[in-house]
Amino acid sequence: MTTDSGFLEDEQREAEKVREEQRRINELFLSDVRATFNTPHGKRFFTFLLEQGGVNATLFAKESDIYRNVAVHDFVIENVLAPVITADEEIYLSIIRERAEQMRKDEEDRK
Numbered sequence: 001m002t003t004d005s006g007f008l009e010d011e012q013r014e015a016e017k018v019r020e021e022q023r024r025i026n027e028l029f030l031s032d033v034r035a036t037f038n039t040p041h042g043k044r045f046f047t048f049l050l051e052q053g054g055v056n057a058t059l060f061a062k063e064s065d066i067y068r069n070v071a072v073h074d075f076v077i078e079n080v081l082a083p084v085i086t087a088d089e090e091i092y093l094s095i096i097r098e099r100a101e102q103m104r105k106d107e108e109d110r111k
Contacts, residue, residue: 033087047095049080056099 036042050056053076054069085092 029083030087033084033091037084037088037091043091043095043098046080046084046091047099050076050095053077053080055081 037046054073055076057069057073081092
């Protein structure tokens with residue numbers, strides 16, 4: 001029983017080290033995201049990635065493109081947008097506000 005208990009304690013210590021390292025990596029990532037999006041070029045680049053991923057586009061097209069559109073959209077949402085929103089949701093909201101403002105301006109220019 002002593003061996004089992006020691007093994008479990010070692011396993012728990014190792015698991016805690018892994019969790020702590022993951023927390024450190026996550027905090028570093030979040031810090032990098034915040035620093036990047038505090039710059040105009042960082043926001044433009046991120047907006048470009050979202051547009052390429054079809055985040056704001058319709059998913060429906062000719063039948064053969066629907067699966068691709070959905071796959072790309074889901075990938076971008078889960079692997080690009082979600083971590084950034086986790087870091088700071090205001091980043092994405094500010095991009096949406098800027099996009100809406102630009103759309104309103106474009107509409108007024110057409111009139």
